[in-house]
Amino acid sequence: MVQLTRGTWAQAGTSLDFKTGNWRSTQRPVHVHAKAACHAACPAGEDQQAWFALLQEQKVQDAWVSLVHANPMPGVTGRVCPHPCETACNRTGVDGALAIHNVERWLGDEAVRLGWDYPVEPPAANAPTVAIVGAGPGGISAAYHCVRLGMKAEIFEALPEAGGLLRSAIPPTRLPRNALDGELNRILDLPGITLNTRQRLGRDLTIDGLRAQFAAVLLSPGCELPKHWSVKGAVPADLHEGLQLLRDFMDHGALPDAAKGDVIVHGGGNTAMDICRIMKRAGAKSVTLITASGLPGPGTAPDDIINVVPRELEEAQEEGIEIIDHATVSRLIMKGSRVTGVEIVSLKKEAGKDGRKRRVEFEGTERVVSVDMVVPCVGEQVEPEAFEGYLDGAYFWPDNPFGRIADRVFAIGDARGNRGTVAAAIGDGRLAAEAVAAELSGEADPFADERPVMELDGLNTAYYAGSSRARVAKLPVSERTFEAEIEGPISRSEALAEAQRCLSCGNCLACDNCWTMCPDNAVIKTTELAMDGSHYVFDYDYCKGCGLCVQECPTGYIQSVPETA
Amino acid sequence: MAPRSDTSKRLSELRMKHGRPPASPLEPKAEKAETLREAQPRFRGLESGHRACQGCGEALAARLVMESAGPDVMVANATGCLEVFSTPWPQSAWRVPWIHSLFENSAAVASGMEAAMKAKGKNTKVLSFGGDGGTYDIGFQALSGMLERHHNVLYVTYDNEAYMNTGIQRSSSTPHAATTTTSPAGKERMGKRHLKKDLLSIIAAHHIPYAASASVAYPADLQRKVRYAMGVEGPTFLVIHSPCPLGWRHDSALTVEVARRAVQCGLFPLVELERGALTNIMPIREPRPVADYLELQGRFAHLFRKDDYRAQEELDHLQALADHNIETYGLKGEGLDPMDSTGMSHVRRGGPLAGRS
Structure with missing residues (x-):
């Protein structure tokens, strides 16, 4: 029998010995968790995308917990906030912004209805106590965040009831009083928060007296004096x-x-x-x-x-x-x-x-x-009585994001000249409480989140299906009174459907596009080893830097960066 | 326990070496821990380390085909980019039995492999791969013969619309008006003078059980077609539109975008034929103008020259060809279809939900 000569042959998969990663000349793909535009725009510091992601998994209570990590009053802000998050929402440029405020309000109302516990522990008996002047949204938020961070809070309010301008100046057609009280009382009932009403700074208290008695003083007096x-x-x-x-x-x-x-x-x-x-x-x-x-x-x-x-x-x-x-x-x-x-x-x-x-x-x-x-x-300014030495003109003008205007004294909310929304006051309360907590434990001020913002042009919208914004019923003009709330609620199914519209800007949504479309098999799927919140790692040994995954990532989570080293 | 035969020992050695799971509880597991790459939840038929250019559409297409066809397959590969970049001596990126013989005969080689498998009583499916040169032109008669003899082979052609491996020469698959080194745009001609060969109709005339076109822009659709063809007994044929950043002169990151626009404008219709009859198409939700597709590619740059009266004429010609495709295959979609050229791309965000308009 004739013996044929053997052809050339190679063993299976041996091309792995050749590392094509050294072909990359200028760019490499990396995972970048940019800020969603809604998050960047929120004065209260909510990460709307994070709680929408939990809603997408039908985890409603977890979504609320994630939300109140920044803002303890979603039922209130869902009603009164001018929602800059919706203005910034990248879906505006596709088929209409998400109905963020409606879903936020629904989460807040669900928490009150079902009595979900705020994610706070009772503070230790010897925990430091922070004095808070004013029980408006800024003061309430500050008190809540003090407790969340392991401190106690003592609030001093000039009026007989807490709520500040939420109670005195926002009509019930926008914020029904049971919605306000439901949320407010749950926060005031938290262990570690004491409310002293009918205590006016200047008459019953002084800043210097509070400074001597408490670990820190947070001023949220609001603006009471009409501008001339x-x-x-x-x-x-x-x-x-x-x-x-x-x-x-x-x-x-x-x-x-x-x-x-x-x-x-x-x-x-x-x-x-x-x-x-x-x-x-x-x-x-x-x-x-x-x-x-x-x-x-x-x-x-x-x-x-x-x-x-x-x-x-x-x-x-x-x-x-x-x-x-x-x-x-x-x-x-x-x-x-x-x-x-x-x-x-x-x-x-x-x-x-x-x-x-x-x-x-x-x-x-x-x-x-x-x-x-x-x-x-035409606007109001701070009633100057009792704040001599702290006011700068008509307002407080702290030179730092935490509102620090003197040693252990912070100003938050409308009393700062460039504020003007409930959400901004809530955000100020959180930042001031965080700064106080850091200061009392001897640490430096917390870092501001300086991640870049993901804009619409960073997304690949070919991967998103069209879906219109939830429509919420409103009271017809003829039925509007001084009491009845004008904007109606959103149902559970509508809220969950709205969550599905979130584009997940700047954050991995585990669509597998990078894993599926890499011509070089250089994207590895793993749930154990990807530490950055995605399910994928790049195998730079083989990645040639073509940029396909960057282009085809729907959310902009994969970005090209210059090759170094 | 009876001593293992030599073959099973050899098999377990091979399994250990390549990290494949043991075939039975009796076989020893691989001693070293699985690497992340080995633990991937998909079959890696075409492994990393191959020498395809950055953003290669053909490498992507072949990887996708192998994932859904493998691992129990053998491949006959015609000469071309795929053959060259996947097997630089002495290495191979393939993890299945793979044979390269010549440019013109991959279908004939596959026919022989299939006959051999049949003789040995094995069910291993034979795949035959070729580029558009090896399929539309050089290997065409071998392919026709294979189809006519009704071999149980899946023939896949990776259509990048020119001889890219040898330096971008025109093939019979090169679209009208594209510039290549042998059909350069200039004073005499606006790129290729002739039309792209309608190969699928010729294949259809063989009345084989299944023939389809697919695109790298729609991996789920592509892999469904491969899986369907794998289940068919008899000759099947798949043509995959695979952009070539080098030959089409577009950015390597745009491979999928270019392929998607080719489908969405109607120049590359995604269709399925059974026994020569049209059985399925991917509808186009909103047909895009062909200019959207052409403008991304340097090979059509001369069609956008404002100072040449022939440019608009050729643009209109290509638009007419796309419209003709849409008409002939009935590609115009009706409303929102999750399986149309727009819906197939969507990741699950904002998709149709019960109770929403």
């Missing part, structure tokens, strides 16, 4: 300032007689919006808001849009509030000391010589409107 308002020096004799009017109305349910006629509200915040709607509902003939900002629309610059919760603006317009944007009151027309009309002039913020924007009134656009009442809502 006049038009070229003229002030009506019967001036009612917006926030005061709102508080009076919430207290005893009545408005001045002039509010039955034509009313002009001058300002551009949520208080202005609330007072407009209350007066309209209380029977004002007409209510007109005059604001220097613009209405949201394609032609309006983002920093020029009126600073109110978008859905509040929508609802106000439904209810017949007229809005004159890009305008201001230029003259009061008085009969004696009473207002009978105002002159309105158009204006806009324009960049000046030095590039800074200033308001420019346009000559020739003046018009006169007859009115019965003008309500200024």
